[in-house]
Amino acid sequence: MALRTRIAVTFLVLLATVLAAALGAVSATNEASAQREGTRQLDVGSSVFLRLLESDRRQLTQAAQAVAADYGFREAVAAHDTDTLESALQNSGERIGAALVVLTSLNGEVIAASGTQVRVGASFPPADDNAGGMMVDNGRIYQVVSVAVRSPLPVAWIAMGFELDEKAARKLADITGLGVTLSVHAADGWTNIVETFPTGTAPTSDVVTRRIEMSKDHNARVVAVLSRSLAEARAPFERLTRVLYVIAALSLIGTAVAAFWLARNITRPLQDLTSVVDQVRAGSYDAAKSVQRRDELGKLAEGLHLMQNAVQSRDQSIRRLAYEDSLTGLMNRTAFGAALSEALAQKGGTAVGVAVINLHRFRRINEHLGYSVGDAVLTKMAERIAAVSTVKSAVARLAADQFAAFTRLEVRDGLLSWGTTLFQALADPVYVEAQPIDIAATLGLAVTEETPITADELMRCAELALDRARSEKRVLAVYERAFKRAARDQLSLLGELRRAVDNNEFRLFFQPKIEMATNRVAGVEVLLRWQHPTRGLLAPVEFIPFAEQTGFIRRITRWTLDRAVAQGALWHRAGKSLCLAVNVSADDIGDTRFDSRVAAALSRHQLPPALLTLELTESGFIEDPAHALKMLAAIAALGVSLSIDDFGTGYSSLSQLTRLPVHEVKIDRSFILDLASTPDFATVVRAAIDMGHGLGLKVVAEGIETEAAAARLRDLGCDIAQGYLYAKPMALDALDKWLEGRDVVPVIAIPVAFNVDEVADTVRLATY
Amino acid sequence: MICFSRQSWATFGAVLWLHAAGAVPVTVTVTTKSGATAENTVLVFDSLSAPYPPGHDTAVIDQINKRFVPRINVVRTGTVVTFPNSDNIRHQVYSFSPPKVFTLKLYAGTPSAPVTFDKPGLVVLGCNIHDKLVAFVGVVDTPYFAKADGLGKAVFDLPAGHYRLRVWHPALAGAVATQDVTVDKLPLTIALNIDIDVAPSGVAAWPE
Numbered sequence: 023m024a025l026r027t028r029i030a031v032t033f034l035v036l037l038a039t040v041l042a043a044a045l046g047a048v049s050a051t052n053e054a055s056a057q058r059e060g061t062r063q064l065d066v067g068s069s070v071f072l073r074l075l076e077s078d079r080r081q082l083t084q085a086a087q088a089v090a091a092d093y094g095f096r097e098a099v100a101a102h103d104t105d106t107l108e109s110a111l112q113n114s115g116e117r118i119g120a121a122l123v124v125l126t127s128l129n130g131e132v133i134a135a136s137g138t139q140v141r142v143g144a145s146f147p148p149a150d151d152n153a154g155g156m157m158v159d160n161g162r163i164y165q166v167v168s169v170a171v172r173s174p175l176p177v178a179w180i181a182m183g184f185e186l187d188e189k190a191a192r193k194l195a196d197i198t199g200l201g202v203t204l205s206v207h208a209a210d211g212w213t214n215i216v217e218t219f220p221t222g223t224a225p226t227s228d229v230v231t232r233r234i235e236m237s238k239d240h241n242a243r244v245v246a247v248l249s250r251s252l253a254e255a256r257a258p259f260e261r262l263t264r265v266l267y268v269i270a271a272l273s274l275i276g277t278a279v280a281a282f283w284l285a286r287n288i289t290r291p292l293q294d295l296t297s298v299v300d301q302v303r304a305g306s307y308d309a310a311k312s313v314q315r316r317d318e319l320g321k322l323a324e325g326l327h328l329m330q331n332a333v334q335s336r337d338q339s340i341r342r343l344a345y346e347d348s349l350t351g352l353m354n355r356t357a358f359g360a361a362l363s364e365a366l367a368q369k370g371g372t373a374v375g376v377a378v379i380n381l382h383r384f385r386r387i388n389e390h391l392g393y394s395v396g397d398a399v400l401t402k403m404a405e406r407i408a409a410v411s412t413v414k415s416a417v418a419r420l421a422a423d424q425f426a427a428f429t430r431l432e433v434r435d436g437l438l439s440w441g442t443t444l445f446q447a448l449a450d451p452v453y454v455e456a457q458p459i460d461i462a463a464t465l466g467l468a469v470t471e472e473t474p475i476t477a478d479e480l481m482r483c484a485e486l487a488l489d490r491a492r493s494e495k496r497v498l499a500v501y502e503r504a505f506k507r508a509a510r511d512q513l514s515l516l517g518e519l520r521r522a523v524d525n526n527e528f529r530l531f532f533q534p535k536i537e538m539a540t541n542r543v544a545g546v547e548v549l550l551r552w553q554h555p556t557r558g559l560l561a562p563v564e565f566i567p568f569a570e571q572t573g574f575i576r577r578i579t580r581w582t583l584d585r586a587v588a589q590g591a592l593w594h595r596a597g598k599s600l601c602l603a604v605n606v607s608a609d610d611i612g613d614t615r616f617d618s619r620v621a622a623a624l625s626r627h628q629l630p631p632a633l634l635t636l637e638l639t640e641s642g643f644i645e646d647p648a649h650a651l652k653m654l655a656a657i658a659a660l661g662v663s664l665s666i667d668d669f670g671t672g673y674s675s676l677s678q679l680t681r682l683p684v685h686e687v688k689i690d691r692s693f694i695l696d697l698a699s700t701p702d703f704a705t706v707v708r709a710a711i712d713m714g715h716g717l718g719l720k721v722v723a724e725g726i727e728t729e730a731a732a733a734r735l736r737d738l739g740c741d742i743a744q745g746y747l748y749a750k751p752m753a754l755d756a757l758d759k760w761l762e763g764r765d766v767v768p769v770i771a772i773p774v775a776f777n778v779d780e781v782a783d784t785v786r787l788a789t790y
Numbered sequence: 791m792i793c794f795s796r797q798s799w800a801t802f803g804a805v806l807w808l809h810a811a812g813a814v815p816v817t818v819t820v821t822t823k824s825g826a827t828a829e830n831t832v833l834v835f836d837s838l839s840a841p842y843p844p845g846h847d848t849a850v851i852d853q854i855n856k857r858f859v860p861r862i863n864v865v866r867t868g869t870v871v872t873f874p875n876s877d878n879i880r881h882q883v884y885s886f887s888p889p890k891v892f893t894l895k896l897y898a899g900t901p902s903a904p905v906t907f908d909k910p911g912l913v914v915l916g917c918n919i920h921d922k923l924v925a926f927v928g929v930v931d932t933p934y935f936a937k938a939d940g941l942g943k944a945v946f947d948l949p950a951g952h953y954r955l956r957v958w959h960p961a962l963a964g965a966v967a968t969q970d971v972t973v974d975k976l977p978l979t980i981a982l983n984i985d986i987d988v989a990p991s992g993v994a995a996w997p998e
Contacts (some may be wrong), residue, residue: 093884093918100886128992173886174916174924175993 026285033281041270052259060230060255067198086169086182089114107134121185148179156237156244191216200248207243307334347419350404358418362477376428378484382462384423441467465498531751542765545601548586591627603635608642617656630771631661658683691725813947815977820942828942835934838952844868858925872904882918912996962994963987
């Protein structure tokens with residue numbers, strides 16, 4: 023039940039109860055009063071009735087006495103003059119309107135009679151006081167009085183009586199105001215002789231009655247039943263009750279109206295407040311203060327209003343926390359996803375381009391320059407991205423060093439130029455406290471195609487492009503469908519790699535290195551092939567970059583190193599000591615136990631360290647130069663040689679190079695392949711060779727395919743050559759055949775002379 | 791007082807006469823069952839031997855203080871009674887009794903004519919204007935009658951012979967049966983016990 027109805031009903035029920043109780047009490051009182059009044063009137067009427075009877079009786083007595091005292095009458099009695107007596111009786115009877123006048127002897131024998139059917143000689147006993155003067159004769163009731171005739175002693179009786187007929191009864195009824203019923207008891211019970219009511223009243227059963235025994239005589243039992251109509255007694259009270267009912271009805275109606283008005287006055291503001299609460303719940307906070315009152319509801323409304331504001335501000339801060347990056351004020355990933363979804367959902371919209379931007383090597387800024395600088399850099403980068411006009415506010419910071427932006431593109435081909443704009447905006451060094459900080463950004467770009475795409479998918483596309491850019495060391499990459507396939511392939515690749523290690527699907531291939539000055543075999547580079555069960559023999563480029571990305575490279579390196587060392591040991595024990603070069607990735611160098619792993623492999627297979635060379639690219643010590651330096655020093659301390667692979671493509675500084683304990687550099691094949699055709703490359707190669715020699719390092723050239731390139735390198739003073747011109751990578755059997763009849767540069771092979779555990783401890787101590 | 795002396799005298803004369811003829815004293819004592827006074831009880835001896843002729847006695851019934859005095863009287867047939875009025879108001883004496891019906895018109899002092907009671911029986915006297923004025927006159931045919939005194943006693947001197955004794959009192963409850971009495975030489979005492987109604991509803995019947 024609604025509050026309004028409940029209030030109103032409560033009021034009404036309460037009032038109705040009170041009214042009912044009051045009316046009930048009044049009615050009960052009225053009824054009692056009516057009864058009392060009726061009874062009182064009956065008392066008075068009865069008294070009057072008896073008085074009237076008594077008065078009649080006195081009248082009769084006086085009349086009879088008057089006759090009895092008359093001397094002439096007495097004389098007539100003495101003389102038994104019947105005719106005279108009868109006329110005298112008639113005369114006196116007419117005087118008062120008596121219905122009967124009878125003269126009897128003392129024995130009750132009728133001497134003379136008038137106005138009655140009583141005959142002379144009949145018996146007419148004198149009126150008995152016991153009978154109250156009542157006489158019943160032939161179904162008629164008489165009030166009779168007997169008076170003695172004295173002369174001077176009683177000699178006769180004069181009986182004089184009125185008949186209590188309808189007329190007399192009506193007179194009594196009119197005077198007393200009571201209904202008068204006269205009943206006579208006969209052998210067959212009571213018989214109503216007369217029944218009258220006051221003039222103008224109707225007979226009714228709703229009465230109070232009083233029974234008056236007028237005669238107790240057995241022969242003439244006469245009873246008067248006086249009745250008083252209660253309806254009459256009730257009438258004034260009923261009028262009062264009617265008025266009360268009208269008042270009650272009016273007050274009920276009035277109260278109903280008032281209660282509904284009051285309830286509405288309470289519930290309408292409550293409804294308004296409820297709708298405000300509903301709005302707040304729905305997330306709308308602009309509801310105005312709906313109730314302007316001074317009472318409790320007004321206070322409630324005021325409180326709700328304050329609460330609404332508080333909820334709004336809290337909601338905003340929660341939204342900020344949920345959707346905004348606290349450092350830069352940009353959207354976070356969630357908000358960006360939502361905004362992008364919204365943009366994608368716009369019908370008839372143009373293409374949407376998304377860029378995921380990664381700040382290269384940002385972690386190092388935090389580590390070396392402190393987090394405050396890192397934060398400042400991030401803030402400035404955020405400002406730069408946001409400042410790009412095509413991006414406007416659609417910028418987010420996804421992770422520590424990762425941003426994202428999207429834009430609407432008129433044409434899909436505009437994606438690349440947009441990406442370039444972004445890249446250029448980020449290219450300049452960032453100045454923090456007047457110190458320039460060089461930050462390189464990598465961008466992954468993706469654009470919507472004809473087919474619908476979700477924000478998540480589009481983001482993933484951009485992220486895949488970013489991965490591609492990073493793995494290919496480019497500043498930006500545009501998503502292509504192949505990426506996704508590649509990514510999918512890579513996922514399965516990871517599982518296959520694991521299986522490959524367990525199933526021994528990897529094969530060692532060997533490519534000889536030739537000492538250019540003597541044409542002797544300087545050693546072999548150990549290369550990895552994957553004998554894939556379905557895809558055949560796979561080259562490293564097809565799985566090594568992926569293994570590096572996923573960290574799986576460590577297991578592969580461990581496996582390769584172990585096998586290569588084992589093979590080298592075999593050769594060594596066979597008296598054919600051949601230098602082995604094993605490729606190591608930057609991730610391996612990051613492994614703090616890598617030196618002990620190398621030592622363990624050497625120790626396990628008893629291969630003299632001098633027969634092992636580890637080749638690593640410059641990226642191996644660019645990420646964390648300090649650690650790399652320690653690790654390389656530890657490895658060098660084992661007696662293992664180190665070689666810088668792909669020399670010339672990285673950004674390693676010369677100062678770093680001088681500090682590294684390396685023994686040789688391998689000039690990147692890209693310089694060698696076009697050496698003859700590109701004069702600039704020759705300059706670069708010469709500089710590299712000169713620099714290597716200047717630092718006391720051996721210089722190796724790989725990828726030599728032509729005699730011309732070989733001749734040129736020989737001219738430039740390159741120490742060792744490697745390439746198809748000399749030998750392709752080959753399996754062990756083929757190598758063995760190839761080696762037959764060839765000279766090998768002798769190596770002074772000192773057996774392993776260190777304790778592996780000690781090495782491990784030393785290096786670890788040095789590392790940490 | 792005058793009335794009293796005359797009656798005493800008459801009685802006295804009769805006694806003298808009886809004695810002369812050799813009378814015998816007869817004493818009647820009347821007691822009542824209730825112990826009430828039996829005064830004024832009328833005692834009458836009728837001779838069964840020889841009836842007596844009417845006499846010529848006189849008697850007086852006065853009216854004093856709206857009362858007949860005496861109230862109870864016994865007279866011999868033929869007695870002339872005068873009704874003086876000693877009150878200072880008028881009275882109208884009447885009788886509707888069959889032995890003597892008469893009316894004395896309203897009068898004061900002594901009425902013009904006395905009334906002769908010439909027939910035996912009981913005559914009830916009344917006053918037409920005063921209902922309470924009632925007197926009884928027993929008219930008898932014998933000289934031997936008396937009213938019992940305050941002690942209920944009456945003394946007669948009766949000649950020897952046979953008599954019938956009648957007893958009457960207005961308040962008698964039930965008639966007293968007549969008694970036949972034989973008077974011889976010896977004095978006789980008759981004891982009567984009667985029943986007096988203290989509040990009589992009527993007047994006892996006159997014994998005939």
